[in-house]
Amino acid sequence: MIYHADLNLTNRCELRCKYCHSSSGQPKKDELSQSEWIRAIKKLHESGIQSISFAGGEPMLHPEVIPLVNYACSLPSFRVALITGGAFNHDLLKRLPTSEHQFSISLSIDHYEQAKFNLTRPPRQGYRSSYSFESAIATAEALGMLGISWSVNTVLTSTNAPEIEELYTFVVKRLGAAGLLLIVCANIGRGSKSDGQGLPYSQFKERLLYWTEQKSKGLLSAMRISTISPWEFYLPLAEMGIELAECENLWHYSTPSRFDALEACDTSDTTGITEIAIDSNGDIYPSVLLSGLQSARLGNILNSDLNFIQNSSIFQQFQKPKPYLTYPACSTCLIVRQCRGGSKARSFWLMGSTLSMDPFCPRASDLVSPS
Numbered sequence: 001m002i003y004h005a006d007l008n009l010t011n012r013c014e015l016r017c018k019y020c021h022s023s024s025g026q027p028k029k030d031e032l033s034q035s036e037w038i039r040a041i042k043k044l045h046e047s048g049i050q051s052i053s054f055a056g057g058e059p060m061l062h063p064e065v066i067p068l069v070n071y072a073c074s075l076p077s078f079r080v081a082l083i084t085g086g087a088f089n090h091d092l093l094k095r096l097p098t099s100e101h102q103f104s105i106s107l108s109i110d111h112y113e114q115a116k117f118n119l120t121r122p123p124r125q126g127y128r129s130s131y132s133f134e135s136a137i138a139t140a141e142a143l144g145m146l147g148i149s150w151s152v153n154t155v156l157t158s159t160n161a162p163e164i165e166e167l168y169t170f171v172v173k174r175l176g177a178a179g180l181l182l183i184v185c186a187n188i189g190r191g192s193k194s195d196g197q198g199l200p201y202s203q204f205k206e207r208l209l210y211w212t213e214q215k216s217k218g219l220l221s222a223m224r225i226s227t228i229s230p231w232e233f234y235l236p237l238a239e240m241g242i243e244l245a246e247c248e249n250l251w252h253y254s255t256p257s258r259f260d261a262l263e264a265c266d267t268s269d270t271t272g273i274t275e276i277a278i279d280s281n282g283d284i285y286p287s288v289l290l291s292g293l294q295s296a297r298l299g300n301i302l303n304s305d306l307n308f309i310q311n312s313s314i315f316q317q318f319q320k321p322k323p324y325l326t327y328p329a330c331s332t333c334l335i336v337r338q339c340r341g342g343s344k345a346r347s348f349w350l351m352g353s354t355l356s357m358d359p360f361c362p363r364a365s366d367l368v369s370p371s
């Protein structure tokens with residue numbers, strides 16, 4: 001059962017983030033119109049999907065973003081999120097729904113200093129270098145003035161990893177964010193290039209242990225972590241012999257394999273099982289990480305039946321468990337029940353098959369990411 005869909009409303013973006021998994025920049029020629037997106041959102045809602053995220057590109061640069069967000073928020077029992085970098089006309093914010101409508105906003109901020117912010121989130125050519133940082137901060141201030149609740153998404157990179165506590169203080173205590181979500185770099189799309197800013201496993205491990213210790217002292221309480229695969233959370237802690245249940249409580253983190261739908265498929269990866277992604281031209285993919293990869297395309301939201309898609313051979317590949325107990329590294333792994341061979345999306349993207357071991361697992365490669 002699919003519960004969630006990520007919508008890449010447009011591929012257009014004025015920023016050129018080094019790690020962007022959708023390699024956003026110019027809008028695609030065949031992006032959906034307002035009426036087509038309305039049809040798509042209606043279809044997703046009617047098919048039983050319970051939540052969507054508007055992302056991109058920069059979703060606020062889609063010419064019809066306001067009516068689309070308001071339409072989605074008018075649908076019963078539908079949770080709607082908007083993920084933005086803040087580089088748009090701020091007058092639009094006044095026309096967004098309030099949080100009573102199960103609506104949330106996440107603003108991407110990677111650093112509290114303009115020069116370091118710019119290392120990972122530079123603007124496209126033609127803008128002054130301070131544009132990305134200034135836009136994000138101005139958006140945060142505008143949201144605060146409008147009384148709209150918002151939180152921060154921070155992609156964890158080699159640039160900001162040593163200064164996450166300072167960033168937390170800046171966004172939560174000074175700018176008023178409700179929380180900070182650390183996102184482990186996917187190393188897909190533009191992020192697969194050598195300057196994609198991924199963090200080597202040894203550094204990631206050292207930082208995760210440090211933040212966990214801080215949390216156990218009552219600090220960084222509004223900081224959470226989002227991983228591509230559960231090993232990114234569990235493996236560093238298990239290797240140090242730390243009690244995992246306690247860490248789960250501190251971080252409010254749990255392996256997706258505990259959800260019934262994933263347990264039934266013997267996997268920890270939600271890709272194509274509880275979530276899908278819709279690209280800006282309406283093409284459907286098993287995950288936002290696979291958007292644009294033709295071999296993973298499942299159809300188009302305007303003319304495909306979502307039930308029919310679930311019978312397609314590509315979709316079925318994501319339902320199959322990895323034979324993780326046959327992989328030597330997994331069969332002896334301390335966290336095999338939480339992980340079960342890692343990310344299928346990364347295996348498919350890099351190895352062409354969902355059935356291979358997660359190629360980024362450090363027990364296979366020694367690195368979280370190429371760097």
Ligand code: SF4
Binds near residue numbers: 336339340362
């Ligand atoms: S060895 Fe296998 S089960 Fe263990 S963390 Fe790596 S991918 Fe996951």
